[in-house]
Amino acid sequence: MEEIATVSREGGLHRDLGKGQVIMISLGGAIGTTLFLSSGVALGYAGPSVLVSYAIAGFIAVVMVFSLSEMAVVHPAAGSFGTYAETYLNPWAGFVVRYTYWAAQVIATGFEAVAAGIYMTWWFPASPVWPWSLGFATIVLVVNARSVASFGTVEYWFSFIKVTAIVLFIILGLAQLTGVGAPAVGLRNLYALPGGFFPHGAGGTWMAVILGLLSFVGIEVIAVTSGEAANPKTTIPAALRTTALRIFLFYVLALGVVAALIPWTQTGGGVTVTESPFVKVLARSGVPQAAGIMNFVIVSAALSGMNTNVYLCSRMLFSLSRGGYAPRILGRLSKAGSPVAATMLSGACILMAAGLAKFTPKAYSYLQGVALFGAIIVWVLILVSHIAFRRVHRAADLPVRMPLFPVMQITGLALLGALLVTMGLDKNWTLSWRVGVPWLVMLTLAYFLWKRTARVAPGAALSPAAPHAAGAVHD
Numbered sequence: 001m002e003e004i005a006t007v008s009r010e011g012g013l014h015r016d017l018g019k020g021q022v023i024m025i026s027l028g029g030a031i032g033t034t035l036f037l038s039s040g041v042a043l044g045y046a047g048p049s050v051l052v053s054y055a056i057a058g059f060i061a062v063v064m065v066f067s068l069s070e071m072a073v074v075h076p077a078a079g080s081f082g083t084y085a086e087t088y089l090n091p092w093a094g095f096v097v098r099y100t101y102w103a104a105q106v107i108a109t110g111f112e113a114v115a116a117g118i119y120m121t122w123w124f125p126a127s128p129v130w131p132w133s134l135g136f137a138t139i140v141l142v143v144n145a146r147s148v149a150s151f152g153t154v155e156y157w158f159s160f161i162k163v164t165a166i167v168l169f170i171i172l173g174l175a176q177l178t179g180v181g182a183p184a185v186g187l188r189n190l191y192a193l194p195g196g197f198f199p200h201g202a203g204g205t206w207m208a209v210i211l212g213l214l215s216f217v218g219i220e221v222i223a224v225t226s227g228e229a230a231n232p233k234t235t236i237p238a239a240l241r242t243t244a245l246r247i248f249l250f251y252v253l254a255l256g257v258v259a260a261l262i263p264w265t266q267t268g269g270g271v272t273v274t275e276s277p278f279v280k281v282l283a284r285s286g287v288p289q290a291a292g293i294m295n296f297v298i299v300s301a302a303l304s305g306m307n308t309n310v311y312l313c314s315r316m317l318f319s320l321s322r323g324g325y326a327p328r329i330l331g332r333l334s335k336a337g338s339p340v341a342a343t344m345l346s347g348a349c350i351l352m353a354a355g356l357a358k359f360t361p362k363a364y365s366y367l368q369g370v371a372l373f374g375a376i377i378v379w380v381l382i383l384v385s386h387i388a389f390r391r392v393h394r395a396a397d398l399p400v401r402m403p404l405f406p407v408m409q410i411t412g413l414a415l416l417g418a419l420l421v422t423m424g425l426d427k428n429w430t431l432s433w434r435v436g437v438p439w440l441v442m443l444t445l446a447y448f449l450w451k452r453t454a455r456v457a458p459g460a461a462l463s464p465a466a467p468h469a470a471g472a473v474h475d
Contacts, residue, residue, distance in 0.1 A: 057212030110353025
């Protein structure tokens with residue numbers, strides 16, 4: 001079966017990820033520290049209406065991932081949305097989206113490492129955060145330097161631990177709410193506190209959407225794994241359906257339990273976080289060592305998020321190298337099929353990001369703001385690429401189809417644009433613009449400089465004029 005140009009260009013990666021691994025990796029990518037730690041900040045912004053905030057963010061995420069999955073099934077490649085932007089928009093878009101996503105994931109891995117360090121201070125309150133952060137970052141780099149099968153196995157179990165923990169947390173929380181074994185807490189915290197369900201009005205609810213969106217960043221790993229999935233035509237749609245449903249249920253139920261059990265007035269309203277609200281809930285449950293067990297689970301969740309992010313970083317650099325946009329050494333694979341050089345370069349940058357914890361207690365907040373700016377730019381380009389993709393491919397020919405096209409995409413783009421404007425105007429998030437805008441300008445200048453001086457043309461992109469051939473994949 002004839003391969004498409006991009007699959008050939010990014011050849012050599014081993015298709016060793018099974019269906020179960022892809023599903024758990026995609027779940028793990030979207031369930032990380034931003035659910036366990038930043039949800040406390042979101043509660044401070046919105047109060048009980050945080051449930052509405054996360055529903056809005058979840059809608060944007062579902063639109064993005066359905067759009068992305070349509071393209072991933074037709075064009076399974078490690079470069080994923082960077083390749084699609086290059087093909088259906090222009091080479092500049094492919095260049096910018098891949099480098100921006102790489103930078104965003106490097107920074108995201110840094111704040112996951114900082115979060116893991118914060119969690120460790122629950123057991124070791126006198127210890128600084130930064131040594132833990134650097135140590136955890138080093139561990140996940142070693143895992144990712146091995147084969148993709150090793151990555152898949154480790155990430156499967158990391159994800160299994162935190163998914164199981166969320167289910168048990170929901171069960172224990174519901175027991176407290178309904179009075180199983182103790183007086184019922186009830187739902188009064190959702191409506192009876194000052195301000196009711198919307199204590200800070202629509203503005204507070206909207207600000208919490210920012211944290212909600214950050215929680216869902218990572219779900220796009222579904223598309224990146226298509227380049228190493230054993231059977232992407234069946235694996236990707238299955239992962240899409242399972243992930244979208246489970247994440248919605250986990251977030252709504254878990255946050256509902258947190259909001260009902262912890263008065264939002266006890267969560268604060270700033271962007272600096274020191275303890276997970278999930279640990280607070282279990283500390284009140286009466287179950288021996290429940291809070292400590294949940295803290296262990298949250299540390300594993302941070303490591304899971306870091307593990308997935310390093311994978312994403314290395315595949316973006318690998319794709320850039322194979323496309324001619326980065327040094328050739330970054331496109332080389334080890335005998336195990338892993339882009340070790342791309343992983344190590346990403347790792348060096350991740351260690352620098354994690355090391356920020358040594359210099360400021362606000363490292364987590366600073367890093368997550370900058371990472372979110374980059375992620376929103378990437379999601380915008382994914383949706384724009386998908387609109388262009390649909391001009392070439394008939395919906396009836398697609399194995400996975402996004403309903404209500406293009407209304408859903410346009411709505412998603414409008415919401416993402418509004419979130420960017422909000423971040424630029426809010427003092428707690430404006431750093432994301434002060435870093436993000438110069439980054440985009442620098443990338444654009446670098447692209448045109450590269451285009452002018454490159455001696456070798458970049459690898460051929462996909463051929464959008466051949467939709468039927470584009471679906472061909474080597475199994």
